[in-house]
Amino acid sequence: MTRKSWHLDRRTLLRGAGAAVALPWLECMSGRRNPEPPKRLVVTYFAYGAYMPTGQNGVADADKAHHDWSWWPCRDAGELTFNAATAPFAPLRDHLSYVQGLDHAGGHRLGGHSSGDVFATGADMADTRPKNDISVDQVAAARHGDATRHASLVLGTEGGTGSYGRAKTLSHRGPGRPIPAMHDPREIFDRLFRPYAGRDVAAVREGLRTRRSLLDLVLDQSKSLDRRLGKADQAKLDEYLDTLRAAEQRIERIDRWTHVPLPEVDADALDLDVTAKQPEEYVRSLYDLMHLALRTDLTRFATFMTESEDSVSNHVGNYSNIVLGYTGNTHDIAHKRPEGISGQWELWRARQHAYFLDKLRTTAEGDGNMLDNTVVLWGSAHPHQSHNTQNYPIQVAGGGALGFRHGRLHSFTGSRKVPLANLLLSMLHAVDVPTERFADSTGPLTELRPA
Amino acid sequence: MRAARLQAFRTGCARAALLAVLATHAVGQTGASEAGGSWQQDVAGFLDAHCVRCHGAERSKGDIRLHELVEPARTGDDLATWELVLEMLESGEMPPEDEPQPAAADRARVVAWLRRSLREAALQEAPGEAVATARRLSNFEYHNTMRDLLGIELDLTSKLPEDPTRPYRFNNTAEFLLMGLEHMDRYEDAARRAMASAIVDPTPPEVVRKRQVWGAEARGGMPDPAVMQPDEISPFGNRNRTVANGMQVDHAPQTGAFRIRLKASAILPPGVRELPLRIMLGYTIVGIGAGHTDPAEEVGTIRLSNSVDDPQVFELTGRLENFPYQPEHRYRRGGRIDGALVVIPPHFTVTPVNAYDDGTLNDHPDPLTMPRAVVEWMEFEAPVADVWPPKHHARILFPSPLRDTDPDAYVRAVLERFLPRAFRRPVSAAEVDRFVRIHEIVRQAEGMETLEASMRETLATALISPDFLYRSVTPEGGNVQHDIASRLSYFLWGSMPDDELFELAVAGELDRADVLEAQVERLLDDPRAEDFVEQFTTQWLGLHRLHAVPINLERFPRFLYTIDRGERRGAEVRNRPTVRDAMRAETVAFVHELITQNLSLLEVIDSDFALLNQRLARHYGVEGVHGDAIRRVDVSGHDHLGGVLTQGSILVGTGNGTAPHPVYRAVWLREAILGDEVPPPPADVPALEDSAGEAVAVAASLKEALALHRTKESCNDCHVRLDPWGIPFEEYDATGRFSPRVAPPGTRIPGFDARQGTDLAAYLDSVDRLATVVVEADARVPNGPVVHGVHELKDYLLRERRDDVAENVIRRLLTYALGRELTWRDRPTVDALLARSRQNDHRLRDVIVDICRTELFLGVPPR
The missing domain is CATH 2.60.120 (Jelly Rolls)
Known part of the structure; x- marks a missing residue:
């Protein structure tokens, strides 16, 4: 069962901005000849909506000239042109689309800042799914997660799950099961690339065997608890038992992957000690790690909450203050929309996201590049007005080799309106999840990804 | 869910309907009753006349369809809606002010009927039924439990996932204390770190x-x-x-x-x-x-x-x-x-x-x-230790000849001592056997050769089992006494029971009313009760915002001590307590004072004392307070202090750093003090500034901007009930200082800039000279009188809303004590507690004692 060491020998060292990678996915994982590049899905989120001075409800005002600092690159549906705020995306023109008029009906009745909770899930948290529901990345991970060492990667700038109405993660395993986002670059790096913490594989496997026996006994102990518990109490205990079973499954999974060598990466080229107090370096460091995880095929499905809604307790909530020198609450920008600051903020956000997309694009893979094999959603759950939860700002990038067609601004307003879930459904189809429905979808979004 | 419906109810009702459409009722059995009103005669007619036009078959504002309801006692499904109807009628919020109002006697009759019917419905169910009592320890409880179990205080929770919090809610709510793989990983890590410190190696380390x-x-x-x-x-x-x-x-x-x-x-x-x-x-x-x-x-x-x-x-x-x-x-x-x-x-x-x-x-x-x-x-x-191994070690791996003569028996003896404390209950022989087996597996693993190492890992395993991580998960034959011990200790200490509680539980004494009362008093007198007061107070009053609002330091240049040069100029100097820390301590100490001195909970509204230290007294402009310790200081009217409403911890958190924010302050008052649920702005409502057009940039005050906001009907539905509660607070600035005068509309106040050479005192004088206009702080309270400023607002609350204030405090305490949201089923207990509190001048410590004596809290009726 051991693989020959030449798998490790064919190292190519890619020294990109801030990351040095050995072993792209081809060599390290597949072991097949002429393997197909992996199909990947990424969802990223920013908070408080975006600056849209000439069309504040997320739909362009036809009477007004397009604004140079609007989040939207151009006013009218059709071929993309770029304004000042979206200039960083101009070189990526043929790799991305903007989509107007999409949103989750399930988020309409959530409060001003709570709709971020359902951005990747489309659940109706106000009514039928008060504890949210499975997110699009986890649907994909449930189907194809076994193909990689990690089923998915969940990142955020704040870390943790947050609470209902103030999620700090985009990913949910199912109702009531938010997946805590990781936010510490070093912890993320170690989880991905140093999972054995310096022990050799034989010792790791031995350890796993011991763990399995221990967990069995803990499970026995848990099961011995009174089965006559009330229904609500039983549900609480089931939550725990499910967790133990998931831990056991993970042992199986880790055990399986100990037979596959880990990708080698050079940690020195990454700044893993950067914190949110240096917003640009920090956000890029998380984007770098996401790129690295995808690049080495440790996972194929990732989410990244670049900003959380109503984040008042830490430096992330003060991004704008640090980056832009704005003296009020970050939240105030969303309400007051001062022109200079708002425009600069959009430009800053665009630069960071374009950095990630460009990194994917400049990483060769198969006959093309990584971006072609990775569909990346970027958006927020409000337009300009922070209490409005309709017509989200939405950008889709990449996935050219997965069937996406780019280079246009699409508008699904008025009678053309369709659920955002349709786009999420198309993203699932693009990564070979042939489901017929996701959340409240009514069908795939064929304008972006023709059938 | 309930908040959403309440929201819809409120906004939906405000608009007047044009046509009265009488809906068909699903009329229940007619039954006259002694204590006010019968369904057919009074209630159905009342609903027809005042409610179903908006909440009926034709229109169903807020998704409330009263014509579909039948008598409370006859069906369980609609009881939550009836509870809502009762709340609306009691508070006077419904019917809306601009609608024809029912006669007071009619309203009272229906209220009485509803109260009685709901109570009857609640009494038909066993207490505690259908609600979770099992829940994971919150991070705060986890920290304290580990501390008291191991005898050393370690920071183990900073790496655990944060517990979910919602403003004015408690993070010990069972429903939201979830468990997943990510939690488990971190619990495991924390347990290992804890045991690594708790059990030391035999040779003393070099000092x-x-x-x-x-x-x-x-x-x-x-x-x-x-x-x-x-x-x-x-x-x-x-x-x-x-x-x-x-x-x-x-x-x-x-x-x-x-x-x-x-x-x-x-x-x-x-x-x-x-x-x-x-x-x-x-x-x-x-x-x-x-x-x-x-x-x-x-x-x-x-x-x-x-x-x-x-x-x-x-x-x-x-x-x-x-x-x-x-x-x-x-x-x-x-x-x-x-x-x-x-x-x-x-x-x-x-x-x-x-x-x-x-x-x-x-x-x-x-x-x-x-x-x-x-x-x-x-x-x-x-490391320092009077003896080696230290006491906390010897409590677990106790000295005994058994260790050498019969190692297996020793391991069993260690487990027999440790597990009952970790699980907060007696442990069966089968359970000890299971952990003996765990130890056998562990000791064979690499690096587990010494007893110290293998016991660390074995006990860490006990600390990730549900018996440790969950509360009130009782095994076969459930142990009522130990359950009571935990309920008391987790309510009043946020921690596990101590030896005395365990002993009383073993003796079977804890459900005796006199024992119970003595124990509650003892627990409240223990320093650990300060943890409870702090947790309860900060979450109840939403103090987390206090440190989150960035204060405009150009406008308030003395508020925080800041770095005055270099690249970090203007940043707070770290590693020192700030006035904000003192504000937080003030509020916690205030509630602590009410509890320890058994004062009336109405002092939350107003009191003739404040809890201050020198820094805070200076901020508020109170003379004669020296030193760093927070202490009780008598205050009078001209200090404009007293109660919680005007404390900096509240006012800073409900400002925006530059100016007060009447909407935030109004939401705070209604949620934290009056116990209302104020819904967030709905999706289709534009932001304040957008709806007011360009107005906010030139408006004289936020009050005016709000007035404009209210001219939009969709905004008005909510704001007409909201804004008046916040306007009286305009007398207090964004740093919580009483400032009844402000600069005239349109005045531009320059910020302080040390680089321009002016000194700070001169700058503040110049700002003071600009403040020539008396701030507008009068508003007509919904269904109430016009109040001028916070002083009159307090008077009004104490005069007309005493019961609401008291009921809210009782409900908050009970919610925290039970670790779950209250439902209609809990109403009889709340009513009884409120009645007792009323007879007892609302003494807060007694309220806590009374809560601990309810069957709802204990799970069994006290003897």
């Missing part, structure tokens, strides 16, 4: 000691009175190579207890009685204004009042695990490749910080005029 001297014996000769001496620390620190730079302890251990001793005194200018000296441990804190972000944590604060003629020795202790350890650092001198290699060994630094703050630090007075600490010498020692 590291360090002593450094700065005082006269070190420098010799006569000091120059014109400069600060190396043993002095002003609030601004001192020069390099003085005691202000701290003492570096190289190669210190990273686990175990430490002791810091120092000989110190104070140089106090006239009028100052003491100064707080805060001892920090962690990375080296270089200077006060330098661009450092290196972490250090507080070990403790010494209040120095002794003069240099009377230096005294002080001692502080702690656990090294809880402090950031600075790893080895190597660099080339001068940053050049050929520079000499410099190796800074791994170390801790002990740094004394003069935390004196009278609010004038940004004025940069001469340090020699300020209170200064004098530290002659400092000593550090770690």
Whole structure:
């Protein structure tokens, strides 16, 4: 069962901005000849909506000239042109689309800042799914997660799950099961690339065997608890038992992957000690790690909450203050929309996201590049007005080799309106999840990804 | 869910319908009754006349369809809706003010009927039925339980996922305390770290000691009175190579207890009685204004009042695990490749910080005029233990000849002692067997050769089992007594029961009313009860916002002590308590005072005392408070203090850093004090500024902007009920100071900029001179009178809303005690508690005792 060491020998060292990678996915994982590049899905989120001075409800005002600092690159549906705020995306023109008029009906009745909770899930948290529901990345991970060492990667700038109405993660395993986002670059790096913490594989496997026996006994102990518990109490205990079973499954999974060598990466080229107090370096460091995880095929499905809604307790909530020198609450920008600051903020956000997309694009893979094999959603759950939860700002990038067609601004307003879930459904189809429905979808979004 | 419906109810109802459409009722059985009203005669007719036009078949505002309801006692499904109807009628919110109002007697009859019917419905169910009592420990409870179980206090929770919080709600709510793989991983890590500290190795580790001297014996000769001496620390620190730079302890251990001793005194200018000296441990804190972000944590604060003629020795202790350890650092001198290699060994630094703050630090007075600490010498020692192995170790791996003569029996004996405490209940032989087996597996693994190692891992396994992580998961034959012990200790301490509670549980005494009452009193008198008060108060009153609002320091340049030069100019100086910390402490201490002194909970609205320290008193403009400790101070009307409403912790958190924000303040008052649920703005409502057009940029006040906002019907539905509660607070500025005068509309107030050469006092004078207009702080309270300012608002609340205020406090306490949201089923208990409270002048400590005696809380009726 051991693989020959030449798998490790064919190292190519890619020294990109801030990351040095050995072993792209081809060599390290597949072991097949002429393997197909992996199909990947990424969802990223920013908070408080975006600056849209000439069309504040997320739909362009036809009477007004397009604004140079609007989040939207151009006013009218059709071929993309770029304004000042979206200039960083101009070189990526043929790799991305903007989509107007999409949103989750399930988020309409959530409060001003709570709709971020359902951005990747489309659940109706106000009514039928008060504890949210499975997110699009986890649907994909449930189907194809076994193909990689990690089923998915969940990142955020704040870390943790947050609470209902103030999620700090985009990913949910199912109702009531938010997946805590990781936010510490070093912890993320170690989880991905140093999972054995310096022990050799034989010792790791031995350890796993011991763990399995221990967990069995803990499970026995848990099961011995009174089965006559009330229904609500039983549900609480089931939550725990499910967790133990998931831990056991993970042992199986880790055990399986100990037979596959880990990708080698050079940690020195990454700044893993950067914190949110240096917003640009920090956000890029998380984007770098996401790129690295995808690049080495440790996972194929990732989410990244670049900003959380109503984040008042830490430096992330003060991004704008640090980056832009704005003296009020970050939240105030969303309400007051001062022109200079708002425009600069959009430009800053665009630069960071374009950095990630460009990194994917400049990483060769198969006959093309990584971006072609990775569909990346970027958006927020409000337009300009922070209490409005309709017509989200939405950008889709990449996935050219997965069937996406780019280079246009699409508008699904008025009678053309369709659920955002349709786009999420198309993203699932693009990564070979042939489901017929996701959340409240009514069908795939064929304008972006023709059938 | 309920909030959403309530919201819809409120907004939906406000608009007048044009047509009265009588809906068909699903009329229940007619039954007259003694205590007011019958369904057919009174209630159905009342609903037809006043409700179903908006909440009926034709229109169903807020998704409320009253015509579909039948009598409460006859169906369980609609009871939550009936509860809502009752709330609306009782509060007078429905029918809306602009609708024809029912006669008071009619309203009262329906209210009485609803109350009775709901109570009857609730009594038909066994208490506690259909609600979860099992729940995971919250992080706060986890921390305390570990502390009391192991006998050492470790910071284990900073790496656990945060517990979900919602404003004005408690993070011990069972429904939201989830468990997943990610939690489990971190629990496992925390349990291992805890056991690594709790069980030590047999050989005592090498003790590291360090002593450094700065005082006269070190420098010799006569000091120059014109400069600060190396043993002095002003609030601004001192020069390099003085005691202000701290003492570096190289190669210190990273686990175990430490002791810091120092000989110190104070140089106090006239009028100052003491100064707080805060001892920090962690990375080296270089200077006060330098661009450092290196972490250090507080070990403790010494209040120095002794003069240099009377230096005294002080001692502080702690656990090294809880402090950031600075790893080895190597660099080339001068940053050049050929520079000499410099190796800074791994170390801790002990740094004394003069935390004196009278609010004038940004004025940069001469340090020699300020209170200064004098530290002659400092000593550090770690690990310290009077005996080896330390007590916390011997409590688990107790000394016994068995260990050598019969190791298996010893392991069993260790488990028989540890598990019942960890699980907070008696443990069966089968359970001990299971952990013996776990130990057998563990000891065969690599690195588990010693008993210490294998027991650490075995006990860590116990600490991830549900019996430890969950509360009230009782095994076969459930143990009522131990369950009560846990309910009491987790409510009042946020921790596991202590030996006395365990003993009473074993004796079967805990459900006796007299024993119960004595125990509640004992628990409340214990210092651990302060944890409960702090948790409860900060969450109930939403104090988390206090530290989150960035204060406009150009407008309020004395509010926080800030760095005055360099790249971090304007940032808060770290490692010192700030006025915000004092504000938080004030509010917690206030509630603590109400509880310990058994004062009326109505003092939350107004009181003739406040809890202040010098910094805070200075901020509020109260004279005669000296020193750093928060203490009770009598206040009168002209202080504009008293109660919680005007405390800085509330007012800062409900401002936006520059100006007060009447909407935030209104939401706070209604949620935290009156117990209403204020819904967030709905999706299709534009933001304040958008709806008011360009108005906010030129409007004279937010009050006017709000008036404009209200002209939009969709906004008005909510804001008409909201804004009036916040307007009276306009007399208090964004830093919580009483400021009844403001600058005239349109005045531009320049920010303070030290670089322009003006001094701070002159700037503040100039701002004061601009404030020539009396702020508008009068508003008509919904369904109430016009109030002018907070003073009259308080009067109104105490006059007309006493029961609402009291019921809210009772409901909050009960919610916290039960660890779940209340439902209609809990109404009889709430009513009974409220009635008792009313007869007892609403004494808060008694309310807590009464809660602990309810069947709802205990799970069984007390004997």
